Amino acid sequence: MNSSDSDARLIEGILRLKRERNAIILAHNYQLGEVQDIADFVGDSLELSQKAAQTGAEVIVFCGVLFMAETASILCPDKRVLLPDIHAGCPMADMITAEGLRQKKIEHPGATVVCYINSSAEVKAESDVCCTSANAANIVEKLPEGRKILFVPDQYLGHYTSTRTGREMILWPGFCPTHTRIKSQDIIRLKQEHPQAKVVVHPECRPDVIALADEVLSTGGIRRFARSTTATEVIVGTEIGMLHRLRKENPNKSFIPVSEQAVCPRMKLITLENVLWSLEEMEPEVKVPEEIRLRAKAAVDKMLEVG
Numbered sequence: 001m002n003s004s005d006s007d008a009r010l011i012e013g014i015l016r017l018k019r020e021r022n023a024i025i026l027a028h029n030y031q032l033g034e035v036q037d038i039a040d041f042v043g044d045s046l047e048l049s050q051k052a053a054q055t056g057a058e059v060i061v062f063c064g065v066l067f068m069a070e071t072a073s074i075l076c077p078d079k080r081v082l083l084p085d086i087h088a089g090c091p092m093a094d095m096i097t098a099e100g101l102r103q104k105k106i107e108h109p110g111a112t113v114v115c116y117i118n119s120s121a122e123v124k125a126e127s128d129v130c131c132t133s134a135n136a137a138n139i140v141e142k143l144p145e146g147r148k149i150l151f152v153p154d155q156y157l158g159h160y161t162s163t164r165t166g167r168e169m170i171l172w173p174g175f176c177p178t179h180t181r182i183k184s185q186d187i188i189r190l191k192q193e194h195p196q197a198k199v200v201v202h203p204e205c206r207p208d209v210i211a212l213a214d215e216v217l218s219t220g221g222i223r224r225f226a227r228s229t230t231a232t233e234v235i236v237g238t239e240i241g242m243l244h245r246l247r248k249e250n251p252n253k254s255f256i257p258v259s260e261q262a263v264c265p266r267m268k269l270i271t272l273e274n275v276l277w278s279l280e281e282m283e284p285e286v287k288v289p290e291e292i293r294l295r296a297k298a299a300v301d302k303m304l305e306v307g
């Protein structure tokens with residue numbers, strides 16, 4: 001049996017079980033191409049959490065990383081949330097613990113804690129409001145003037161948000177190991193090779209990379225930009241899974257990754273095989289304990305109100 005025959009069998013099994021279980025498959029923009037292609041919805045963290053909150057399905061198969069599945073569980077406690085590989089965690093989210101955050105809050109009494117969605121449910125439960133890369137500036141702008149702000153855990157999204165809003169913030173020193181592989185010297189070289197190209201990067205990149213970009217956007221924003229730009233060449237500074245969708249939706253445009261090394265290994269743990277297995281076994285289930293869920297939900301709800 002060749003690989004396309006075996007993929008076809010896997011896909012057939014997934015679609016059948018999805019119907020039988022009344023399940024929806026949500027996938028992040030960094031997932032493997034074949035996983036994105038079987039999903040009911042593909043999007044960025046904000047879009048995926050909105051979709052999870054709205055779905056009428058009984059089961060959510062989350063093709064992404066642990067914090068995304070936890071967010072779905074926080075918003076939909078009555079649904080069964082499956083993460084096909086339970087080891088698919090986000091290393092940046094693991095750079096902060098609830099205990100560490102509690103200590104920091106003691107050092108900065110009265111500070112409003114803005115928590116990037118790339119964090120555990122326990123950390124969200126210690127925070128005042130969540131944000132994603134799509135709405136961080138919007139959320140921070142709405143905080144009362146003069147309020148001390150503690151931004152966790154991504155120092156680079158925090159730094160970028162601070163420059164956009166003019167608000168000073170205390171930054172937790174977390175970062176995304178995948179986005180730090182995107183280097184300014186590579187963008188400078190690619191701009192010389194493709195002088196007409198637009199440069200779009202994710203706000204998890206370092207400030208020297210952001211300084212070279214025409215647009216700094218969430219993965220959902222990158223997708224919309226790619227569709228609407230009149231440029232026919234786009235230099236893309238984010239995880240390379242993004243290119244699958246950009247190329248599929250814009251066959252007449254050329255997308256050039258800043259770095260082929262910008263791979264998130266945890267995102268790639270989700271495969272057609274484990275999606276099928278997960279639907280068969282109805283595990284691994286991600287369920288946030290109720291006491292943490294309620295406190296984390298308050299921070300996520302505040303974010304969703306802003307949009």
Ligand code: 13P
Nearest residue numbers: 044045046132133218219
């Ligand atoms: P987006 O919300 O922009 O999709 O980003 C999620 C993420 O993990 C980026 O590394």
Ligand code: SF4
Nearest residue numbers: 090091092176178264
């Ligand atoms: Fe986490 Fe970075 Fe992977 Fe996004 S790309 S899930 S921030 S490690």
